[in-house]
Amino acid sequence: MKSITTRKPLEELLELLGDAKRVFVVGCGTCPTLIGTGGVEQVAELSASLAESGRKIVGTIVLPVACEPLPFEARGEFLAVVDGAESVFVMSCAYGVRQVSDLLAVPTLPALNTMFVGREEQGGEFQEECSQCGDCVLGLTGGICPITRCAKSLFNGPCGGSVGGLCEIGGGVPCGWQMIYDRLKALGRLELLEEILPVRDWSKSFSGGPGHYSMNQRK
Amino acid sequence: MKAGTNLEKVLEADQFAVTAEIGPPKGGSSKAIETKGEAIRHAADAFNVTDNQTAVVRMSSLAACGILKRMGLDPVMQMLCRDRNRIMLQSDICGAVALGIGNLLCLTGDHVKFGNHPEAKVVFDIDSVQLIAAVKTMREEGKFISGEEVAGPVPMFIGAVENPYADPFEYRTARLSKKVKAGADFIQTQAVYDVPRFAEWMKEICAEGIDRRTHILAGIIPVKAVGMARYMRDYVSGVEIPDAMIKRLEKAKDVREEGIKVILEIIEEVKVIPGVHGIHVQAVGWEEIVPEIIERAGLLPRPAL
Numbered sequence: 001m002k003s004i005t006t007r008k009p010l011e012e013l014l015e016l017l018g019d020a021k022r023v024f025v026v027g028c029g030t031c032p033t034l035i036g037t038g039g040v041e042q043v044a045e046l047s048a049s050l051a052e053s054g055r056k057i058v059g060t061i062v063l064p065v066a067c068e069p070l071p072f073e074a075r076g077e078f079l080a081v082v083d084g085a086e087s088v089f090v091m092s093c094a095y096g097v098r099q100v101s102d103l104l105a106v107p108t109l110p111a112l113n114t115m116f117v118g119r120e121e122q123g124g125e126f127q128e129e130c131s132q133c134g135d136c137v138l139g140l141t142g143g144i145c146p147i148t149r150c151a152k153s154l155f156n157g158p159c160g161g162s163v164g165g166l167c168e169i170g171g172g173v174p175c176g177w178q179m180i181y182d183r184l185k186a187l188g189r190l191e192l193l194e195e196i197l198p199v200r201d202w203s204k205s206f207s208g209g210p211g212h213y214s215m216n217q218r219k
Numbered sequence: 220m221k222a223g224t225n226l227e228k229v230l231e232a233d234q235f236a237v238t239a240e241i242g243p244p245k246g247g248s249s250k251a252i253e254t255k256g257e258a259i260r261h262a263a264d265a266f267n268v269t270d271n272q273t274a275v276v277r278m279s280s281l282a283a284c285g286i287l288k289r290m291g292l293d294p295v296m297q298m299l300c301r302d303r304n305r306i307m308l309q310s311d312i313c314g315a316v317a318l319g320i321g322n323l324l325c326l327t328g329d330h331v332k333f334g335n336h337p338e339a340k341v342v343f344d345i346d347s348v349q350l351i352a353a354v355k356t357m358r359e360e361g362k363f364i365s366g367e368e369v370a371g372p373v374p375m376f377i378g379a380v381e382n383p384y385a386d387p388f389e390y391r392t393a394r395l396s397k398k399v400k401a402g403a404d405f406i407q408t409q410a411v412y413d414v415p416r417f418a419e420w421m422k423e424i425c426a427e428g429i430d431r432r433t434h435i436l437a438g439i440i441p442v443k444a445v446g447m448a449r450y451m452r453d454y455v456s457g458v459e460i461p462d463a464m465i466k467r468l469e470k471a472k473d474v475r476e477e478g479i480k481v482i483l484e485i486i487e488e489v490k491v492i493p494g495v496h497g498i499h500v501q502a503v504g505w506e507e508i509v510p511e512i513i514e515r516a517g518l519l520p521r522p523a524l
Contacts, residue, residue, distance in 0.1 A: 151330055152301070152341065156348035157394040159327040160382030160409055161456040168456040169332045181387045194393060196352060196401055199305065199345045199364055 001119060002031040003067075003093035004126050005038065005112035010049050016109045017087055023050055024058045024085035025111070026100055028066035028092035035126070037112055038091030046091065046111060058085040066096025075103060082106075134204030134211075140192055142183030149176030155197040221358065221404060222376040224321035225293035226265035228524040229497075230405060230434045235490065236497030237518055238295060238407065238436060239263035239509045241287070243278035252278070252286045255506045260292055262510040264521055265322055267295040267407070267499070271302065274334025281311050285318040295378060296320050301328030304344035305353070305364050312354060316373055324378035324407065325350040329456060348401050351379055355402030379403035383420040384413065384459045392423045399433045406433055407499040410440040410451075412460045414488045421494050430494030437489045439500045441508055442478040445469050479512060486516045 017023065025047050032038025040062050047057045059081050063070070070078055082088060087107045090097045093114040101108035118126030131148045137155075138145060147153045151169045158177030161168025165178045184190050205211070220227060229236045239259055244251040256266065266287055270280040284294035296315050298308065315323065327347045331339045345353070345364075353364050357373040379398040383391060395406065411417045417437065424430055440458070442448045445468045452460040464481060471477030489495055502508050513519055 151332075152327055152346070153343045154327065154346040156346050156397060157390065158385065158387070159347075160380065160385045161329070162386045163384075163457065164386060169330050175386070178387055181390050190393075193390065194397065196348055196397055199349045199353070202344065 001117055002034060002126060003095065004035065004115040004118040004128075005032055005093050006115060007037055007042070008111055008113055010053070013046075013050075013089065013109070013111060014053055017050075017055065020086035020107070021054075022056045022058050022084055022086045024082045024088045025050070025060045026066065026088060026090045026092070026096075027060070027062035028090075028096050029062050029064045030066070032066075032092050032096075032112065033062070042091055046089065050089075058082070063092075063096070063100075066090065066092035067099055069099060070103065078103065132205060132211075133200075133202075134208070135201060137197070140195075140197070141180045142187060142189070142192075144176060144180045144183060146176055146180065149174075149179060151176075155200065157193060222321035222374040224265065224376050225524065226295065226322050226405070227376045229264045229522055232522070232524055233496075234522045234524075235518065236265075236434070236436060237263045237513055237521060238265045238267055238497065238499045239506070239513075240267045240269060240499070240501040240503070241283070241506060242269055242272070242503060243280065243283040245275070245277050247278060249286050252283045253290060256287050256290050256292050258507050259509045260290070261521065262513040262519065263500070264497075265293040265295050267297055267324060267501075270297040270299045270326070270328070271334075272297075273329050274301070274331045274336065274339075276335060281314055281318070281320075284315065284320045288319045293322065294320050295322040295324050297324045297326060298350065299326050299328030300343055300345055300347055300350055301331065301341055304342050308345070308350060309353065309357070309363055312357065312373065312375065313369070316371075316375070321374055322376045322378060323354060324380065325354065325403075326380050333456065347379065348397055351377055351398055351401040351403050376404050377402050378405045378407060380407050380409070382409035382457045383411070383417050384409060385457050391420065392427060392429070395424065396427060396429055399429055403433055405496075406435045408435065408438040409457050410438045410501065411485060411489060412458075412464060414485060414492075416459075417489070418492050421492050425494045430496075434496040435494055436497040436499040437492075437495050439482060439486060439489075439498050439512075441482045441500070441502045441505060441512060442468065443505055443508075444474055444478075448478075479508070479515070482512060483516055486512075486518075 025043050027038045027043035043060050047060055051057055089109050089111040090100050091111045097110045116128035119129050121127050133147050151167050162175040167173040167175045241255050268280040268283040280296050284296040287294040325347050331341055354375050354377050356362050357369050358375050361369050381395045448460055448465050451458045468474055500509050
């Protein structure tokens with residue numbers, strides 16, 4: 001499982017910077033390093049581009065896991081190297097941006113777009129499988145999520161746009177319901193598709209406000 | 220009678236029904252709806268108004284159906300799950316009841332990617348099967364999805380769609396059965412061009428007894444030009460046009476006439492397929508041809524019930 005990110009165009013980054021001249025660049029040693037969006041190389045590359053655009057690079061660092069809280073003893077050192085920067089770019093997913101931003105008093109800006117949490121299907125191929133809806137239906141759909149793999153998040157079978165195993169949105173996207181059908185057929189569980197699945201409770205996720213989980217609430 | 224609409228009466232009287240589609244304008248002209256409605260009012264039993272079809276913004280189906288109703292026509296309001304959540308869907312159903320609209324066709328909706336606002340956020344709060352079930356609950360139990368009571372009756376004749384040519388083909392009958400179980404009183408299918416494959420599908424439908432629990436209307440889309448046929452074959456989601464038909468149109472001297480002949484032949488064949496209770500003519504942007512087709516198909520005058 002990896003947090004999948006893509007690079008924002010330089011023009012957008014320069015616009016985000018505004019008048020800030022002194023910039024620090026943070027990379028992440030985990031997902032962005034693996035998929036090549038925010039590792040050592042990309043941090044160096046972005047720093048060079050920013051320098052070419054007239055910015056002063058105060059320094060760079062690649063944190064081992066940008067989304068994890070920095071150990072207490074490392075925080076002082078981090079603040080010391082960032083010191084003097086007017087803005088900080090973080091080449092990680094939004095979680096890393098958030099984590100770093102919490103430590104700093106200067107604008108902490110995303111250099112990447114966070115796309116989805118992806119499963120590596122095979123070398124270098126990542127697939128979104130879960131939309132974190134808070135009410136898992138994989139047990140009824142052969143382990144394939146209709147919210148995520150169907151472009152219309154349908155719950156009761158494919159729409160009329162499923163042809164030859166492909167979704168109507170094109171681009172070779174497989175029809176999620178064809179996948180569900182094939183899997184349930186292989187499992188001998190096609191009867192599951194005869195049940196009408198009732199309307200969903202989206203308040204458990206997308207419409208329920210920001211998610212929060214506290215380990216400290218256990219009684 | 221569930222809603223007492225003209226469409227329901229025709230179908231319940233075992234008459235071969237004809238419905239026709241009226242595409243609303245890309246603007247607020249009631250005249251545009253009135254002109255189209257007037258031109259074809261004698262040629263069909265009820266008139267579908269599409270709901271922002273192919274994700275292109277047009278006048279709302281609710282408003283256009285209200286105009287048709289005012290003219291004395293029996294509208295079929297199409298309702299998609301793409302653009303409205305359950306609050307708005309149920310609200311618009313109440314609005315439709317208030318305007319005297321009695322037929323409601325529940326659909327999923329083409330993806331926004333096809334339309335003129337491909338960057339729009341899709342809704343899909345509930346799906347078409349769940350919408351059908353919700354309308355039925357409003358009608359039979361007088362309750363909203365939440366379980367709260369609806370003030371007053373909801374006399375709606377509920378429709379659904381099915382595409383006999385979509386995949387997985389082996390699942391299409393079960394999917395239709397699900398829609399009928401949810402409450403679909405009538406079904407309008409995707410355009411039929413490949414009649415043998417449609418007949419094969421209908422055989423399955425009849426074997427399951429679904430044709431006795433709902434009314435199936437075969438979709439008919441008249442073809443005006445060879446380019447249109449090719450375009451539909453290549454780009455319209457879920458439509459399959461046999462190459463032989465395209466070749467026939469290519470060879471024709473009078474493509475318009477040949478196109479009408481092709482459609483009349485399809486209607487002739489579809490009429491006798493067991494379980495088919497009518498046709499649904501979608502002359503997209505060519506509504507004025509409907510009376511000629513219906514007349515030449517020997518389906519005029521329409522029954523007065």
